[in-house]
Amino acid sequence: MTVSQDQVALARILEQRGLADMAAIDAAAAGGERIAVALVRSGRVEAQAMAEAVAEATGAALVEPAAPVETANIARSFLADRLAAPLGLEEGRLIVAMADPADSETLAGIVFASGLPASPRAASIGAIERALGVARPVTAGPGSAYRSTVVAAGGAARTITVVATDRAAAQRSLHREGLTPLSVGHGEPSLAQRLINAWAPGGDAEAALIEQVGLARSRTRDLNAALAIVKAGPLPAAQKSAIDRIVARGPADPIGAIAAEPGLPATTRDLLTGAADQGAMLIAIAETMRAREALHVAARSPALPAACWFAGAVAILLFAGAYLIASIAALAGAIVAMRVDRGLRGAIAAADAAALAATTGDSARRDVAARLERAARTMALRMGAQAQAGAIALFTIATIIGIRG
Structure with missing residues (x-):
C-alpha cells in the first residue's frame, strides 16, 4: 500500500465496500492527489459513494453545503483547488465541508487565513463545487488527454499533452522519455506551478523561472504544508501586523518570538510553532x-x-x-x-x-x-x-x- 498514513483508513473502507481494489487505490495515490479526489476524478468511484466512505473513515458528519457559500476571506481559488467550502460559524469554530476531512494541509491553510479554529465535515466533490460556483470534468476514461508541464535534464520547461489510461500511466510514459513532470493532470496546477505562477504568470515566464530558480530539481513536495497555508489567502490584518513586527526586529529565534507574541490567535501560534x-x-x-x-x-x-x-x-x-x-x-x-x-x-x-x-x-x-x-x-x-x-x-x-x- 503506497497511500499516506492519513489515508489508510479510507483505503481500507473503499476496499471493504468493493468500491476500489488496492491496485486502483495505489495507482490513484501515485498521481499525487488525495485518493478521495483522484478516484472520483478518474471515474472509478461515484462521488456520493466516496463522500459516504470518507465520512465513515474520518468520523466527520456528511453534509450538503448550500450554494453559494461565504468564503470567510479565504481565497476562492484555493478553496476550489482544495475542494473545501466554509459553511459558517458554530460555537466560535469555522465549519468547513471538505472532500477529504483528513487533509490536514488544507485545513491548516483555512485556519491560518481565517484566523479561526476549524472543524471539518464530509461532502461530495460535486456538492462542494456547486457551492463554490465552479465546475470541472469528473470522468476521464481510457485514452484521456493529460496536460503536463515537463522539464528535460538541463533543458527548459514546456507543456505537452500525453494520452494515457490514467494519471499514473501518463507519469510513467514521461519518465520513460527522460522527462521530469512538474504536473500531470487536466489543467490542475502542481505545487511547482503554483509557486511559479505566483511570481511570473505566463508560459514563457514560467519556463524561464523554472530554469532560474531550479524548482524542477528541488524537493518541492516538502513545502506542501507551508504552501497550503500561504495560498489560502492573505493573513488577517492583526496577524500580518504582528508577524511583520516580529520579522522587522530580526530576532535570532523568530519561532520563539512568534510563540510569545500576544497579538496572534492561539490557532496561528499552534500552526507556526508546531x-x-x-x-x-x-x-x-x-x-x-x-x-x-x-x-x-x-x-x-x-x-x-x-x-x-x-x-x-x-x-x-x-x-x-x-x-x-x-x-x-x-x-x-x-x-x-x-x-x-x-x-x-x-x-x-x-x-x-x-x-x-x-x-x-x-x-x-x-x-x-x-x-x-x-x-x-x-x-x-x-x-x-x-x-x-x-x-x-x-x-x-x-x-x-x-x-x-
Missing part, C-alpha cells in the same frame, strides 16, 4: 510572497509610464521654449521614477527577510527558500536598475534645460 522547520519555512515563504507582491505592484504601477510621458512633455516644451515649465516637468518625472525605485528596494528588503527567516529545517527546504529569495532579489534589482536609469535620464534632461534656460 514544528520548528515548518514555522521557519512559513515565515520565509510569507516574506518571499511579500517581496513578490511588492514587485507585482511595481510592475503594474503607472509611475514609470508616467515618467515617460513627462519626458515626452519635456521634449515638446523644450521646442516651445518654455524652459522653466520643462525643467519642472523633468524633475517631477525623475521623482516619480525614484519613488518606484524606493518601492523596489523595499522588495529587496523583504527578500532579505525571507533569507534571514529560513534558519531552520532540512537542507532541501532551505535550498528552495534560498532559490526563491535569490529570484526575488534578481527581479527587484533588474527593475530597480531600470527605474534608476529613467531617473538619471530625466535629471540629465532637467539639468540641460536649466542650463539652457
Whole structure:
C-alpha cells in the first residue's frame, strides 16, 4: 500500500465496500492527489459513494453545503483547488465541508487565513463545487488527454499533452522519455506551478523561472504544508501586523518570538510553532510572497509610464521654449521614477527577510527558500536598475534645460 498514513483508513473502507481494489487505490495515490479526489476524478468511484466512505473513515458528519457559500476571506481559488467550502460559524469554530476531512494541509491553510479554529465535515466533490460556483470534468476514461508541464535534464520547461489510461500511466510514459513532470493532470496546477505562477504568470515566464530558480530539481513536495497555508489567502490584518513586527526586529529565534507574541490567535501560534522547520519555512515563504507582491505592484504601477510621458512633455516644451515649465516637468518625472525605485528596494528588503527567516529545517527546504529569495532579489534589482536609469535620464534632461534656460 503506497497511500499516506492519513489515508489508510479510507483505503481500507473503499476496499471493504468493493468500491476500489488496492491496485486502483495505489495507482490513484501515485498521481499525487488525495485518493478521495483522484478516484472520483478518474471515474472509478461515484462521488456520493466516496463522500459516504470518507465520512465513515474520518468520523466527520456528511453534509450538503448550500450554494453559494461565504468564503470567510479565504481565497476562492484555493478553496476550489482544495475542494473545501466554509459553511459558517458554530460555537466560535469555522465549519468547513471538505472532500477529504483528513487533509490536514488544507485545513491548516483555512485556519491560518481565517484566523479561526476549524472543524471539518464530509461532502461530495460535486456538492462542494456547486457551492463554490465552479465546475470541472469528473470522468476521464481510457485514452484521456493529460496536460503536463515537463522539464528535460538541463533543458527548459514546456507543456505537452500525453494520452494515457490514467494519471499514473501518463507519469510513467514521461519518465520513460527522460522527462521530469512538474504536473500531470487536466489543467490542475502542481505545487511547482503554483509557486511559479505566483511570481511570473505566463508560459514563457514560467519556463524561464523554472530554469532560474531550479524548482524542477528541488524537493518541492516538502513545502506542501507551508504552501497550503500561504495560498489560502492573505493573513488577517492583526496577524500580518504582528508577524511583520516580529520579522522587522530580526530576532535570532523568530519561532520563539512568534510563540510569545500576544497579538496572534492561539490557532496561528499552534500552526507556526508546531514544528520548528515548518514555522521557519512559513515565515520565509510569507516574506518571499511579500517581496513578490511588492514587485507585482511595481510592475503594474503607472509611475514609470508616467515618467515617460513627462519626458515626452519635456521634449515638446523644450521646442516651445518654455524652459522653466520643462525643467519642472523633468524633475517631477525623475521623482516619480525614484519613488518606484524606493518601492523596489523595499522588495529587496523583504527578500532579505525571507533569507534571514529560513534558519531552520532540512537542507532541501532551505535550498528552495534560498532559490526563491535569490529570484526575488534578481527581479527587484533588474527593475530597480531600470527605474534608476529613467531617473538619471530625466535629471540629465532637467539639468540641460536649466542650463539652457
